[in-house]
Amino acid sequence: MRTILKLGKQEHRFIDRISELSGENVYSCYQCGRCSAGCPMAFEMDILPNQLIRLVQLGEEEALIASKTLFICASCFTCQSRCPKGINIANVAEAIRYLAEPKGKDHFGPDEVPAELADELP
């Protein structure tokens, strides 16, 4: 499959929105991968934290919203504490989740809670 790289208005608007919501400079990532190397949840992720930032840089909103990673990130901030550029990746993930919600891409609706867990949850 061929991916067409397009950085048009729509993509820039998406990147700007993510920067605004997260307060992070996503452009500053130089893809060292240290976030992924230390992530305790990476084994469950379909895209690694460094790839998540990369997809933001590429303006790939759809691919991001479709990814499981968004909801696997436990916001433990290990990535942020190791990041040489000081990017809080958990904040970026949170920003993407925020954008995903109105699009109905919430991966875990209340009606999906398994019956055996329902009693334990608030």
Add this chain to the structure above:
Amino acid sequence: MNGNGKKKRIGVFVCHCGVNIAGVVDVERVAKALEGYSGVSFSTHYIYMCSEPGQNMILETIREEKLDSIIVAACSPTLHEKTFQSVIELAGLNPYQVEIANIREQDSWVHSDKEKATLKAIKIVKSMVEKVLQNESLEPIRVGVTRRALVIGAGISGIQSALDIADHGYEVLLVEKNPSIGGHMIQLSETFPTLDCSQCIMTPKMVEASRHPNIRILTYHEVESISGYVGNFKVKIRKKPRFVDPDKCTMCADCEDVCPQIVSDEFNMGLSFRKAIYLPFPQAVPGTYTLDIENCLGLLPIRCGKCKEVCEPDAINYDDQETVFEEEVGAVVVSTGYDLYDLNHLGEFGGEKYEDVINGLEFERILSASGPTGGEVRRPSDGKVPKNVVFIQCCGSRDPENHNPYCSKICCMYTSKHAMLYKHHVPDGNATVFYIDVRTGGKNFEEFYQRTIDEDQVLYVRGKVSKVYKEGDKIIVWGVDTLTGRKIEMEADLVVLAMSMVQTDGVNELLKKLRISSDANGWLSEAHPKLRPVESLNAGFYLAGCAHGPKDIPETVSQASAAVAKVGDLFAQEQLLHEPTVVPVDEDLCSGCGICVTICPYSARELDKEKGVVKVNEVLCEGCGACAAACPSGAAQQRNQTDDQIFSMVRAILRG
């Protein structure tokens, strides 16, 4: 009217600088506005005043119009003041009768409103006219040169500098704080990209330096302070007591054999032991033992004294004292080298907790034929041959958030060399390098790196390691392969960290006293990043090697030789010229309050207690004007920048 009551004939030359100035400032209007202004007999504009036709126009106009001083309204005086000074000198005028009105950096480049910028330009030029009206003709201050150099630090850069200066025919003092010259280079096993043995190429240079009649090597000495000025420095040097007479010591090792004190060996990066009386390494220069007083049981024969008892040539002298002496030099080459960033900064890699997580210099010693393992690759903890070695690049480098923002430049190449040499020693072992980018910009560097991958089959994994910890006997490394998008966990027997290079401890404190500036990362600053890369802004100081920033051996040697070429420039001059725009003292007005003495950053002023006035060493004065601003009585007046001149300039600006 000028100070002498004579009327001046001033020429004003307004430069367009292409569109740099003319794009914002109406240069024609500026030239017109100055016509007939007090003292101005001629005013014009031209597209490039600094061009040859521009300079010729000034020259001809001075002759035709019989001008005695000029104002060039152009760029900052740091760029072309010298150009126009030489032009008016050609016309037979004193170079201090030219002033630059900066209408570019201080006007056209920072404004966009054309009308206001033009009015501002007119004000700037008029204020310079007021200044020129009272400018005196000045002659530069002349001083002699001591044709003798000091080189601080005797690693490869210091040794190369000393040899070159000595070969130019000048005397050199080569000061080194350690017991032997050689620096870090003598610790290395082999050097990239040719793999020649570091000791084999370094020791001939060390011997040459020790034999050269123009070089005086002062090992185990430290520079305490430097005073004076370019061409005429006074250096205070502290001799640390060695307790062994180098001339008598035959290096028989009898003292070492009987010494009961065993301490960690710095030359082997703490991977082996030495005695309190020791020879740093077999090829040490000077070839002499040194008694390390901090680890000695004590000099009282009653407590130990074994070494002195066995020393046949009677070279050991317990009465050796620390002494401080003074030397005179004309130039100083700073070649103090580097340190490695402390492993303790990297808690996520265990800091110094794990014996088998080591830095690059420790691995150099392990690889070295003269090292603690006799050239066999064995790990520090249990002496086993490691079968899986992980190399991690950029440890503390390229990390503005937590460590150092800069690239340490040499690590890509030495890691490649380490991995290659490891494979040569342990062909059935695995070498894995974690990297972010591999930078091989240097002659034959890329080819060397390719060889590591093609022929020695070293695995390069693109991703930075996040964590290193121990599980039983094994070290576990958490990394990532960003190329396949997989998080990686691997077992290692030995981990080698390419630690960031940092400025040597204590160097910045010494240099602050000398007013040599350093950048935000502690590296010494050059006078100009492109055009004056080996000189310090403080005249008479030159930079060589890693004290100035991370660099490899070829670059260090080039910089050392380049710095010496500049020392040669200085020593070739009969006399040095110093700017005459200094701040003398009017003894009739000076009350001897001494405010200027404390405020002077160059120690150029002192109180003459007998006369009760301040004396000025004009050669030390850099003309910063701090004293003139502080002087309550007006006794300190900067030449061609007097209070009267400044007030008339301000008045001209306010008048419009």
